[in-house]
Amino acid sequence: MTLPPRNPPATETVWNAAVKVLLGNDAGDWTRPAPQLYPHQWSWDSAFCAIGWAHVDLRRAMREQQRLFAAQWRTGKIPYIVYDDTASESYFPDSARWGCRVSPDAPDGPPTGGLCQPPVHALALSRIWDLARPDPEQRGAARRYLRRIYPAVLAWHRYLATVRDPEGSGLVTVYHPWESGCDNSPRWDTVLNSFQIGDLPPYVRRDTRFVEAAQRPSDRDYRRYLWLLELMKRRHYDESLIARHHPFKVKDVFFSSIFVAANEALLELCDVVDAPAADRELVAGWAQRGQAGVAASVDPDLGLSLDYDVRAGAWLRSRTFAGLAPLIAGYHTATLIAQLDSAAFLGNPGLHGPLLASTSPLDDAFEPRNYWRGPTWPVINWLFWRALRRAGDHGRAQRLRAAALDLADSDGFFEYYDPRTGEPLGSPDQSWSAAVTLDWLAAPDA
Numbered sequence: 001m002t003l004p005p006r007n008p009p010a011t012e013t014v015w016n017a018a019v020k021v022l023l024g025n026d027a028g029d030w031t032r033p034a035p036q037l038y039p040h041q042w043s044w045d046s047a048f049c050a051i052g053w054a055h056v057d058l059r060r061a062m063r064e065q066q067r068l069f070a071a072q073w074r075t076g077k078i079p080y081i082v083y084d085d086t087a088s089e090s091y092f093p094d095s096a097r098w099g100c101r102v103s104p105d106a107p108d109g110p111p112t113g114g115l116c117q118p119p120v121h122a123l124a125l126s127r128i129w130d131l132a133r134p135d136p137e138q139r140g141a142a143r144r145y146l147r148r149i150y151p152a153v154l155a156w157h158r159y160l161a162t163v164r165d166p167e168g169s170g171l172v173t174v175y176h177p178w179e180s181g182c183d184n185s186p187r188w189d190t191v192l193n194s195f196q197i198g199d200l201p202p203y204v205r206r207d208t209r210f211v212e213a214a215q216r217p218s219d220r221d222y223r224r225y226l227w228l229l230e231l232m233k234r235r236h237y238d239e240s241l242i243a244r245h246h247p248f249k250v251k252d253v254f255f256s257s258i259f260v261a262a263n264e265a266l267l268e269l270c271d272v273v274d275a276p277a278a279d280r281e282l283v284a285g286w287a288q289r290g291q292a293g294v295a296a297s298v299d300p301d302l303g304l305s306l307d308y309d310v311r312a313g314a315w316l317r318s319r320t321f322a323g324l325a326p327l328i329a330g331y332h333t334a335t336l337i338a339q340l341d342s343a344a345f346l347g348n349p350g351l352h353g354p355l356l357a358s359t360s361p362l363d364d365a366f367e368p369r370n371y372w373r374g375p376t377w378p379v380i381n382w383l384f385w386r387a388l389r390r391a392g393d394h395g396r397a398q399r400l401r402a403a404a405l406d407l408a409d410s411d412g413f414f415e416y417y418d419p420r421t422g423e424p425l426g427s428p429d430q431s432w433s434a435a436v437t438l439d440w441l442a443a444p445d446a
């Protein structure tokens with residue numbers, strides 16, 4: 001099923017181009033995030049891809065996350081990568097470097113990485129349900145699919161709410177910048193600089209074969225990323241040990257805000273699958289606790305929320321889009337909106353268009369061409385667009401969507417863009433950039 005774009009004809013070319021990217025990266029039942037740079041299945045990319053597929057072929061959208069959830073760890077963790085070992089030469093770290101089978105909790109089947117990523121999966125499921133609902137046949141198929149996948153999604157959320165938040169703070173702990181999804185963001189600089197690294201087994205980076213090194217994390221960052229991997233492997237991915245001894249333990253406010261939105265989505269899905277009342281209470285409790293945790297992370301001086309370094313017992317001051325993350329958790333407050341509109345973010349006169357940059361252009365750490373240290377990322381803007389729309393802030397949502405569609409129209413579906421010029425950067429034909437564009441194009445207005 002291919003739905004026509006709702007706003008033709010101006011958007012038809014963009015629509016067709018976005019569909020082409022998904023088809024080009026289609027690996028059968030899952031989608032490569034990018035043709036060369038990312039040849040495996042990444043967790044949150046896959047969820048965004050499911051949203052894109054839902055506009056093209058609902059049955060395909062329902063298959064997208066199945067391989068990912070089939071690779072769920074016994075703890076409930078959804079791994080950040082499910083490897084395609086036919087492509088092991090093209091990406092580092094490969095599955096052998098992770099060696100996850102040292103853990104009794106690792107799944108059988110295709111090998112995985114030892115981390116997780118932001119839990120956007122339930123948002124994708126609820127988008128599938130929204131799109132399937134009007135058609136009786138699709139609705140039946142979607143309900144059956146949701147009934148099948150629901151227990152695994154619940155277990156994934158339970159893992160995040162318990163194993164990753166033993167303090168019951170409402171904020172999720174991440175053990176690695178790769179878990180945040182925003183790898184070399186300045187948010188992590190202080191923590192990454194706070195520990196010494198030991199000897200690393202030899203390795204060769206593959207990412208810089210495909211993308212200019214200046215647009216990727218530095219070698220210094222990579223050594224730290226790999227050191228954290230070695231430490232987790234040495235502890236056999238035992239999370240009780242990691243929680244005690246790991247040098248990178250951060251309450252990630254962006255991850256936690258997505259978790260609130262995901263729990264709200266899961267609560268709606270509880271009705272669709274006729275989940276027991278006890279499940280609804282549990283999920284509602286996780287959402288409420290998350291909201292309180294996220295609200296408590298707002299720094300009154302900065303007017304932005306902060307991540308928290310568990311090991312040092314200190315809030316991490318930085319000015320990135322993550323400071324506005326409580327919007328994603330449903331906090332549409334005057335303080336956050338003032339920040340969003342200010343020169344620190346959308347109101348900055350040096351921006352190509354009113355889109356969120358990954359780091360505030362007013363922050364000392366801002367590097368407009370370097371990966372998560374400045375460029376604009378479509379998926380991040382999609383999350384804020386969704387949040388604004390849900391809060392009834394249609395004016396702001398519409399402006400964000402229009403600017404994002406302009407970028408896609410003029411430059412195609414890149415991984416990220418220079419926020420000052422709109423110049424496309426990173427990988428071309430990035431699946432999730434195409435996927436969220438399809439969702440923007442299909443949205444009736446804002």
Ligand code: 2M8
Pocket residue numbers: 033038042043044045178180181182183207
């Ligand atoms: C990027 O991360 C990977 C490591 O997970 C990498 O740079 O090699 C991030 O943008 C991450 O958020 C994303 O899921 C992944 C695939 O698009 O690429």
